[in-house]
Amino acid sequence: MDLPNHIKNIDNKSEKTVYVAMSGGVDSSTSAALLKQAGFHVVGCFMSVWQPPFLDCSMEAERQDAMDVAAQLGIDFRTVDLVEEYKNRVVDYMVSAYKSGRTPNPDVICNGQIKFGAFYEWAGNQGDMDYIATGHYARLRRETQNSKFKIKNSHLLQGVDEHKDQTYFLYRIGQKQLQDTLFPIGHLQKEEVRTLADELDVLVADKPDSQGLCFLGEVDMKDFLSQFIDLKSGNVCNEDGEVIGTHEGAEVYTIGQRRGFEVTKKEPSSGPWYVIDKNIQNNTITLTENNSPDGPVYNGKEITLTDTNWITSQPTAGRYKARIRYNQPLEKCKLKVKSQTPNQFGSGHEARVIFDKPLRAVASGQSCVVYDSEVCLGGGIIQELNSE
Known part of the structure; x- marks a missing residue:
């Protein structure tokens, strides 16, 4: 199986050291196997992160799987303590x-x-790192600036498998990190990765994909947050402000949610109900039954982004596509970015995204990620939204 060009074009691979983030899953394990097969000096790394003491976690089992794969491949293995950083x-x-x-x-x-x-910082401090690598479904296109192929810019491209593309999660990566990063499987479909893992006899070839929060897996968010926030029951209101039920703590609800609250004042034909607003100070949430495209659930026509990160350079105002959640279809939009910029990539300041049609259940705090064709340009955190 061919490697992607940004890896294939690296000279003297046997002299290059790659620190591979290994989670114990098939994607990162296959990535390590491919890099080892290509001739790189590969170091497998498992990140040890904070684990909630009130939940059963599988970190030690995942670490054992990663260690077993490293032993099978004959590569060095390190456990990286990032407990404090993750918390x-x-x-x-x-x-x-x-x-x-x-x-x-x-x-x-x-x-x-x-x-x-x-x-990335830890790997860079080891003294011999040339690259890090992960099993993300994403691609890179290197832009060189002279005959010695010195990298000028690295562009982040969507993974070939549109159902597994993970560039939405990667939009906050800096240019320096991207130039030192390898994505060995982003040019493949998930089924091809499974087949390749089987052909390479990778120990975890048949292991199911992980789900849930990064490193923590499946987590009930209400149960998780209740360990840190004093959740109190409060009133559920309709659009007219009339109290129609109760909820279990306004902090745990998000826009568009249709479960987890009780509506006691309703008609036999009522429902389902959807959260369209929440007031943390008053501990109330507001619901609607109107889920039509011209109703209040479709609240994301214009959104303001803060804490932006543009991967290569600040994009010019114009027509692009964007999404506000992982695996959501890309939607046509206009982008406007403030002219004042704090750094060479135009990151950090506000941007405004105006979608051609309102998006459903947009919430402040979510990320909006912008694309120009297959290139992930970057994005920001949703601060304000307007349905008009």
């Missing part, structure tokens, strides 16, 4: 966002702050 940068951020009424995406923060943040 401070991901968990605390997530809890703080929910407390303030926002809906964060911890997988976005995890990739930016942990895999391509703390792990």
